[in-house]
Amino acid sequence: MDQSTVVNRAIKWMNEFERVVAAQDRNGFGALLSDPCYWRDLVALTWDTQQLYGEDAIADGLLAAAQDRQIRSIRLDPNRPAPKALESGGAAEFFLTFETRIGRCRAFVSGLLDDASATGFRAKLISTDLVEMFLETPPQSQKMERYGYDPAHPGETWAQARERLSATMTDPEVLVVGCGEWGASIAAELDRVGVPNLVIDAGQRGGGSWRNRYDSLALHTPLVRNNLPILHFPETFPAYLSKDQWADWIELYIKAMDINVWFETRLSNAVYDQETQLWEARLAMPDGSERVIKARHIVLAVGIGGSARIPNLPGLADFAGPIVHSSEFKNGASYRDKKVLVVGVSTSGHDIALDLYHHGAQVSMGQRSPATVCDIATAQVAFNSTSTVPLDEADQRSLANLTRPIIEEFLREYTKKTDELDRELHEGLRRAGMRVDAGENEYGWLYKTYTQLAGYYLNVGCSEVIVEGGITVMQMAEFEKFVPQGVRLHNGEIAEFDAIIMATGFESHSTVIETLMGAEVAENVGKVGGFGDDGETRNLCRPTGQEHLWIGFGGIIDARKYAKVLAFQIKAEITGLAPTLIRLPDGTLDTARDNASELVRT
Incomplete structure (x- = not known):
């Protein structure tokens, strides 16, 4: 489909959207949406971050909110790319700007080109966010325009004024x-x-x-x-x-x-x-x-x-050597030639294990749960679509796509792609004894950043050392308890360690x-x-x-x-x-x- 047709359909959809909102036309509003459909708002039309799914919920929520905020002046955003068709057949996207009684807002709309629709387009995702509030009084940063401060007396410098204001600050x-x-x-x-x-x-x-x-x-x-x-x-x-x-x-x-x-x-x-x-x-x-x-x-x-979290592991208090949390670890210089156990296989655990290895320590990593590993170069696949666009636009797209069904759909495909690219690396890690997974519902490492900020590692070199045998991986399910000289395994063997680093979070x-x-x-x-x-x-x-x-x-x-x-x-x-x-x-x-x-x- 040529560019001019996509632009015309976006304008038709925008004009009809403005009409149905002004008329509070629920049936007409439903005709603008696809099935499924989603709306995410970030304080443009509500005083919350919220997302609604389905025609009924969106029609009820968005129409009422738009009426309350007195939405007006809807137009294509001149600071964003023109409406365009996407490579995935039949899809298109565009950006809008509008005003409310509160301020200046913007919207990102993506959906399906549909010849059977009156506008030729149906929205799958509408994301709205507030850009600028209409304020009756100027912000604090604009009150002292000449020098950036109000001198208490002639000759007072900015530094002196800053110190004075800080010392005498009211609540x-x-x-x-x-x-x-x-x-x-x-x-x-x-x-x-x-x-x-x-x-x-x-x-x-x-x-x-x-x-x-x-x-x-x-x-x-x-x-x-x-x-x-x-x-x-x-x-x-x-x-x-x-x-x-x-x-x-x-x-x-x-x-x-x-x-x-x-x-x-x-x-x-x-x-x-x-x-x-x-x-x-x-x-x-x-x-x-x-x-x-x-x-x-x-x-x-x-x-x-x-504060640092150190789990109550069986016998840990009996260990005779130093136990250091990752927040207190600086580098591996003092651990040369020592046997060190790093408990935890998230990012900090891998980074610390690699640093210890580079400083000549004999390193083992204790794994309690599976890790999602992605090479740092592979991980950038997630940002390819926005790597060349201005940061503000990338942020708008990102906030829109954090609508949960949208981000989950994206993460499934993204993780399939990254797992395929990293297949050889994962196979090597599994041979070395590490449990590697694709995370909950195979959403990958990015999902873990949204849900737990742990359980993943973007590989910057540690994985290769593990695969080559320079760092040993031990499964803590095989630990019976910690003892003064190290760890007693369920088979009765003692794994000796001189120090333990707890990369166990906060x-x-x-x-x-x-x-x-x-x-x-x-x-x-x-x-x-x-x-x-x-x-x-x-x-x-x-x-x-x-x-x-x-x-x-x-x-x-x-x-x-x-x-x-x-x-x-x-x-x-x-x-x-x-x-x-x-x-x-x-x-x-x-x-x-x-x-x-x-x-x-x-």
Whole structure:
């Protein structure tokens, strides 16, 4: 089909969509959809991240939301590619832009070219997201246009003003806990919409959590995918960054974006006052003192989880040698010629095992559950379709395709392709004694990044060493117990070790919440991470079961994509555009308060 025909059909569909929304024509709306069909919204038409499936659910939800938000000015997005037919026969896609009473929005639409349809096209997927809020007052970052600050007296420098403002800061609207990629991204987006915020971080400087990890750690996603909001990498940076380069970039980002952060400051605990709707947060300050601040909202931006997790394995306490968690491991220099057992076969376990091997240790890996292994070059197949498009467009496509049935369909095909490309590698690993799988429902390693952030390895060299016999794989189902000199197997043999490295992950976000805010708040929030019954990632940058508590977690790419989504929701609640929302146990939203903006601090 020629380009002009595809464009004309997209325009016909767009015009009919605008008509049926204005007329609230449910039957006409159904004619625009294919079977099956999906809608994902990221605060463009609702104050949530949500997805609906099927004509009836989408018609009911989208029409009502569009009427409430007063959708208007729908047109093809001039900043995106023109409508086009896809290589997969009979499919097409296009981008729209539109406005609501809240702000400027955009949509990604993909579906089937259908000659029998009145418009010649039926949508399989509609994804809508908010791009910019219409604000009555200028954001904080625009208030001091000349020098970026208001001098307290003639001659006060920016640095002096920055120190003064930090020392005399009043209680912020938002307290962000953690200033890694998540905390810094959220703070930058809150600044963009004019929400006063304070970020606290236990480290001495930006990027501290990365600097403290093992020396050989490097990012496993290409450079361009790891950009943070607003400020992007120079083109001269390498394709893959070491952890120290990434830590330096976070530190630079915090300074360049003028993030309001207090380092060497910990959140001791936080209590929520239902009457005032304020958090009372107790902070452990660098000088050992305690400071109490009150904030309307708290955002937990603690990344992959809490403190180091060391499972209670039989006899582990009896082992006579050192037991080191992966978070405390730096490098293998001190383990030369020693027999070392690495417990865990996810990314950290493989990286540490390879580093130990390079430093002359005799390395064994203890495997408790199957690992999904994909060579890092093979893994890039997932990004081929968006590798040449602008990052903002790639993010829009990615957010749209995270509609659960769509991403699962993609992952099945992707994993078939990567498993075929890596077949020889997998066969070699299995011969070496490693259990390799394709993950739940054969969705592969990418699915594990969405559901557990563990259980997979993007191979950067360790797999070849295992296949060649340089690193031994031991199945822990054959372990009877740990003993002072190592491990006793069920057959009675003793496998001797000088040291054990526990690459066993970190405590859950639920544990972090319970420690900082109590068991009741943790129970209200419920499980964090993994797909919920509604298809969305549980509690990721959306209202939780505890009012005014938000959570940002996941990978670097997620921080960039979701920080703005979170900032919009917080801004809406503070200004009264949205009520205070809480998530009920069944996953639906309820209105906790009518209008947060009516409250006055006490």
